[in-house]
Amino acid sequence: MDEIARRAGVNKAMLYYHVGDKAALYAEVVLGFIALVEAETGRRMASEASPTGRLRALQETFLTLALTHPSYPQIMMREIASGGANLPAAALQRMAQVLGNTHRIVSDGLASGEFRPVDPIVAHLLIVGGAVFMANALRLRDRLSAAGAELPAEIPKPATIADRVTDILLFGIAARPAAGGSL
Amino acid sequence: MDEIARRAGVNKAMLYYHVGDKAALYAEVVLGFIALVEAETGRRMASEASPTGRLRALQETFLTLALTHPSYPQIMMREIASGGANLPAAALQRMAQVLGNTHRIVSDGLASGEFRPVDPIVAHLLIVGGAVFMANALRLRDRLSAAGAELPAEIPKPATIADRVTDILLFGIAARPAAGGSL
DNA sequence: TGTCGGTTTAACCGATCGGTTAGTTGTCGG
DNA sequence: CCGACAACTAACCGATCGGTTAAACCGACA
Numbered sequence: 001m002d003e004i005a006r007r008a009g010v011n012k013a014m015l016y017y018h019v020g021d022k023a024a025l026y027a028e029v030v031l032g033f034i035a036l037v038e039a040e041t042g043r044r045m046a047s048e049a050s051p052t053g054r055l056r057a058l059q060e061t062f063l064t065l066a067l068t069h070p071s072y073p074q075i076m077m078r079e080i081a082s083g084g085a086n087l088p089a090a091a092l093q094r095m096a097q098v099l100g101n102t103h104r105i106v107s108d109g110l111a112s113g114e115f116r117p118v119d120p121i122v123a124h125l126l127i128v129g130g131a132v133f134m135a136n137a138l139r140l141r142d143r144l145s146a147a148g149a150e151l152p153a154e155i156p157k158p159a160t161i162a163d164r165v166t167d168i169l170l171f172g173i174a175a176r177p178a179a180g181g182s183l
Numbered sequence: 184m185d186e187i188a189r190r191a192g193v194n195k196a197m198l199y200y201h202v203g204d205k206a207a208l209y210a211e212v213v214l215g216f217i218a219l220v221e222a223e224t225g226r227r228m229a230s231e232a233s234p235t236g237r238l239r240a241l242q243e244t245f246l247t248l249a250l251t252h253p254s255y256p257q258i259m260m261r262e263i264a265s266g267g268a269n270l271p272a273a274a275l276q277r278m279a280q281v282l283g284n285t286h287r288i289v290s291d292g293l294a295s296g297e298f299r300p301v302d303p304i305v306a307h308l309l310i311v312g313g314a315v316f317m318a319n320a321l322r323l324r325d326r327l328s329a330a331g332a333e334l335p336a337e338i339p340k341p342a343t344i345a346d347r348v349t350d351i352l353l354f355g356i357a358a359r360p361a362a363g364g365s366l
Numbered sequence: 367t368g369t370c371g372g373t374t375t376a377a378c379c380g381a382t383c384g385g386t387t388a389g390t391t392g393t394c395g396g
Numbered sequence: 397c398c399g400a401c402a403a404c405t406a407a408c409c410g411a412t413c414g415g416t417t418a419a420a421c422c423g424a425c426a
Contacts, residue, residue, distance in 0.1 A: 001384060011405055013386080018403090022384065074264045081260040083322035089330065096332030103333055116354070119347040121334065125320050126313050126351055133312030134305070139266035140275075147272065149279030150286060151304065164302040168309055168352070171299070184414060194375055196416080201373095205414065 001025075027088040030079075033072045034094045040065055041101065051109030056166050058102065059127045063162045066135035073132040099124055123169075130165050184208075210271040213262075216255045217277045223248055224284065234292030239349050241285065242310045246345045249318035256315040282307055306352075313348050 001022055005012035019025045044057040066073040079087055087095075102124035109115030138155065145151045156164075184205055188195035202208045227240040249256040262270055270278075285307035292298030321338065328334045339347075 002382085012384095013406085014404065016385065077260045077264040080316070080319045080323060081257045081264070083319075084326050087326075092326055092330040096327050096330045099327065099332050118351050122317070122344070122347045123351060125317055126309065126348065129312055129316030129320070130309050133263070133316060134308055136263045136266075137308050137312070140263060143267050143270075143275055144279050144282065147275040147279045149282050161305065164305045165309065168301050168306060171354070185412085195414095196376085197374065199415065 023086070023088075026086060027091065030075065030087065030091050031094075033069070033075070034091055034098075036069075037062075037065060037098065038094065041098070045101075051105050051112060051114050052170065054105045055102075055109065055123075055127070056170055058105065059131065059166045059169060060162045062128055062131035063134060063165060066131045067138075067161075070135065070139070073135040076132050077136055102127065126169055130169060134161060134165060206269070206271075209269060210274065213258065213270065213274050214277075216252070216258070217274055217281075219252075220245075220248060220281065221277065224281070228284070234288050234295060234297050235353065237288045238285075238292065238306075238310070239353055241288065242314065242349045242352060243345045245311055245314035246317060246348060249314045250321075250344075253318065253322070256318040259315050260319055285310065309352055313352060317344060317348060 001015060002012055004025070005015050008015075015025060019028060041058060041061050044061045045054055048054045048057045079085075084092060099121070103120045106115060106118065106120035106123050110117055141151060141155065184198060185195055187208070188198055191198075198208060202211060224241060224244050227244045228237055231237045231240045262268075267275060282304070286303045289298060289301065289303035289306050293300055324334060324338065
């Protein structure tokens with residue numbers, strides 16, 4: 001709290017006066033982020049009709065948001081790691097609704113024959129987790145390559161990364177003409 | 184450190200006497216986990232020949248380890264979230280080698296025609312991230328369903344989850360007989 | 367038996383952290 | 397001009413945390 005106040009250029013007591021205690025401030029940040037996710041996915045979903053297009057748009061939205069707001073996937077990872085110990089109930093409710101979106105898209109895709117019968121929850125976790133994980137991993141790049149990892153010299157643009165992630169995930173989820181997949 | 188000593192049933196000063204300070208203790212834990220990952224992946228890799236089998240085995244190994252040792256994916260997520268701020272250099276080096284394994288498998292699969300030309304690093308992050316994320320997300324289940332998410336009543340067995348994750352990822356990475364995929 | 371080195375313990379220390387408080391400043395209506 | 401109330405500040409408080417210390421314990425070996 002001291003550091004937050006300092007970097008915000010305000011007196012620490014003002015945080016408590018205007019926002020409340022640490023948990024309230026944290027809830028404000030998390031809920032603000034969730035609202036951004038809702039607004040952005042809603043906007044992107046509106047212009048996509050097919051389940052394939054919607055799922056791709058969903059993945060791209062998550063990844064773009066994660067890359068443009070680096071602190072958010074950081075918070076999300078820490079929160080998931082702790083089992084949501086610090087998440088206010090309202091945040092969990094709205095996260096459940098986002099999960100419901102993916103669930104619906106996958107169900108639609110399965111009904112229309114576009115998707116293979118994959119587990120919607122696993123699909124959702126891979127989509128969101130892929131975006132969040134990818135965004136966070138970028139910060140490890142420099143340290144990893146210094147440790148001897150074979151990484152390409154330059155970081156691909158966010159759009160390129162999104163394409164590659166979506167490529168793997170969607171080609172795994174989309175139904176193929178022949179070659180059935182019970183596995 | 185107080186709580187660690189208490190739950191370990193030893194006097195706190197003994198931690199400092201035998202192990203060292205907090206960073207040393209943490210490094211011990213992280214390196215122990217990485218050694219476990221190395222041993223387990225090595226064991227599984229030895230009995231798999233094809234790139235497909237190796238990649239599947241890799242994913243299953245990560246997921247199984249993450250599910251049987253819940254504290255490890257927790258630590259990994261926090262560490263990735265912080266950009267590896269607390270990772271000792273040795274840990275980063277060995278993590279880079281694990282990354283190299285995936286890179287090699289994907290390259291082999293591409294050379295043998297089993298895989299589509301996917302980004303090996305993205306593939307690695309999805310494989311590891313999928314396992315880590317999945318394992319951590321299980322702890323959110325109860326709270327999410329209480330918040331109204333549509334989740335199945337019972338938790339699938341780890342092996343089932345591993346199958347579903349691998350199903351999506353591998354069918355996205357594996358080459359298909361016809362129906363090429365430039366996307 | 368004495369003592370010497372490694373081991374263990376309870377108590378302690380300074381720094382940090384989340385949060386509060388008493389008091390000051392600013393401002394707006396009467 | 398002044399009272400009143402919101403906005404703001406510096407200083408403070410108790411709890412917690414990582415880490416240390418001085419003394420006690422204990423087995424081995426002379």
